[in-house]
């Protein structure tokens with residue numbers, strides 16, 4: 001059966017003209033000896049010119065057939081049968097052409113084999129993408145990974161790197177890793193959008209560690225840009241863990257480094273930084289980025305927000321290596337930002353996991369009407385009294401409000417701490433470390449830790465102040481429900497927040513959470529941002 005199929009495909013398009021070759025068929029039917037005899041006796045006596053003609057015709061036909069077969073435009077079985085007959089004759093009658101016909105046949109077989117292999121590969125890739133909810137756009141996108149071992153077998157990855165993955169407990173690639181890693185390894189630029197906590201960091205670190213040489217002393221080879229210092233510090237740590245066993249120079253751009261390092265003598269393979277610090281080092285301290293081979297913009301939509309665009313533009317220009325590979329990663333990628341980002345990309349592949357701009361379904365999301373500012377504080381205390389399942393993150397909209405709420409909760413019996421931009425670098429890092437170590441149960445925060453921060457096992461995120469956009473909401477609540485764990489997200493709203501409720505409710509709906517029908521009936525708001533002047537949180541003044 002398989003043979004029939006193969007020959008049908010092989011000889012597709014060949015048509016044997018039985019009428020024209022009736023004499024040959026008659027000879028062939030008499031058996032091989034008759035055919036040989038006939039040919040031998042006819043050759044010297046009859047016209048040699050007719051023999052030449054036949055050869056020419058045969059050659060032309062073989063050529064024509066080769067072309068048709070390569071195109072593979074038919075598959076009827078009688079056509080296959082006809083070709084077999086013709087082939088037998090040709091081999092006997094045109095002795096010196098047999099080699100050529102044989103070569104043509106082998107070439108055809110190879111073409112078909114390759115085509116079949118490519119078809120199987122495309123089918124396998126499509127099945128994997130469907131299974132892992134991966135959506136791509138772009139030309140010739142490499143197939144997703146089936147497993148991490150494929151990095152060794154197909155991409156010649158050093159086994160130490162795959163060994164480090166298993167030491168970190170990573171057994172299977174996450175969907176974004178399956179598609180983004182081979183894309184970057186194939187030298188393609190990439191827009192990647194995948195839910196919070198889905199392993200995007202490894203997806204961009206792995207190809208860098210695979211492709212650049214460790215310990216080279218001729219300049220920075222990879223730059224990773226993050227919107228906050230905390231995220232840059234976390235990414236540097238992750239990179240070092242993954243690179244363990246090889247002497248990579250991996251550096252975090254601290255304030256000291258950006259203002260006083262001697263970049264000409266500094267050994268650095270991979271540099272992780274916030275945009276302003278990096279730009280400062282480039283403009284004021286002659287940091288040379290002209291040999292950078294990989295530029296990653298993590299939380300790219302944040303980096304492209306107003307205020308950062310010029311700095312990003314300046315960094316992109318400083319990374320002037322023509323063969324640089326740029327990639328953009330985020331859990332949210334608004335169309336407008338994607339359009340802007342496309343202007344700096346070349347033939348980029350777009351990889352979306354799940355639905356663009358959505359929250360992980362493992363997070364149980366709730367909207368709670370708290371009426372007023374006082375109502376929020378009562379609701380918070382009530383919620384803690386009923387059940388406190390640390391670690392808990394509470395987001396507010398400004399550093400002033402973070403300080404106010406911290407003062408309020410300091411009177412309660414909670415191990416609470418606070419993080420905001422007025423704290424120095426060390427204080428901010430301590431706040432993060434204490435939550436990670438379980439010393440802090442409740443961390444009150446502004447947007448500084450809303451994106452990218454990976455706290456293991458945050459059980460609940462409370463949006464004390466309503467988030468200013470759907471993207472901000474997705475990133476905040478994404479601090480829980482990471483790497484396949486479940487989580488909870490509670491969002492308080494007041495009368496002032498009602499006009500913007502629908503935008504957030506859409507995120508809940510798209511991740512399968514329940515939303516009251518009156519909220520669904522609210523009009524959609526064109527405005528993307530929602531900033532409210534709120535009454536102070538503090539009840540302390542009232543008591544004075």
Ligand SMILES: Nc1ncnc2c1ncn2[C@@H]1O[C@H](COP(=O)(O)OP(=O)(O)OP(=O)(O)O)[C@@H](O)[C@H]1O
Nearest residue numbers: 170172173174196197198199200201331452454483
């Ligand atoms: N293949 C894997 N298997 C298991 N865990 C993984 C794997 N890859 C990454 N992780 C873990 O998943 C967690 C989340 O990863 P990461 O911080 O990269 O998420 P992210 O997609 O960048 O999230 P965010 O959008 O919030 O920045 C981390 O703790 C990381 O160690």
